[in-house]
Amino acid sequence: xxxxxxxxxxxxxxxxxxxxxxxxxxxxxxxxxxxxxxxxxxxxxxxxxxxxxxxxxxxxxxxxxxxxxxxxxxxxxxxxxxxxxxxxxxxxxxxxxxxxxxxxxxxxxxxxx
Numbered sequence: 001x002x003x004x005x006x007x008x009x010x011x012x013x014x015x016x017x018x019x020x021x022x023x024x025x026x027x028x029x030x031x032x033x034x035x036x037x038x039x040x041x042x043x044x045x046x047x048x049x050x051x052x053x054x055x056x057x058x059x060x061x062x063x064x065x066x067x068x069x070x071x072x073x074x075x076x077x078x079x080x081x082x083x084x085x086x087x088x089x090x091x092x093x094x095x096x097x098x099x100x101x102x103x104x105x106x107x108x109x110x111x112x113x
Contacts, residue, residue, distance in 0.1 A: 082110070083096055083103070083106045
């Protein structure tokens with residue numbers, strides 16, 4: 001799975017959890033141990049596989065072709081991680097004040113829970 005696919009899926013999941021336009025049934029809290037990531041995410045590519053090689057090549061290419069400006073932006077992003085980063089992609093409708101479930105999910109992710 002490429003990094004692009006991973007982050008797109010993560011972003012989509014975060015948006016869907018808090019989207020006010022989606023009818024989501026209330027469910028009891030689910031313990032982290034009850035969540036099976038294998039249902040959501042495919043397994044990593046096998047060691048030495050063509051897919052693993054392609055993904056590692058993609059990462060090496062990104063590193064080799066980065067510009068000083070892009071590296072500075074990435075470092076700034078790392079130092080200022082918060083949910084407002086999604087607003088530039090999703091648009092003005094992404095307001096955590098109106099998306100309490102998304103806000104709660106992102107708070108847990110930031111705390112490493």
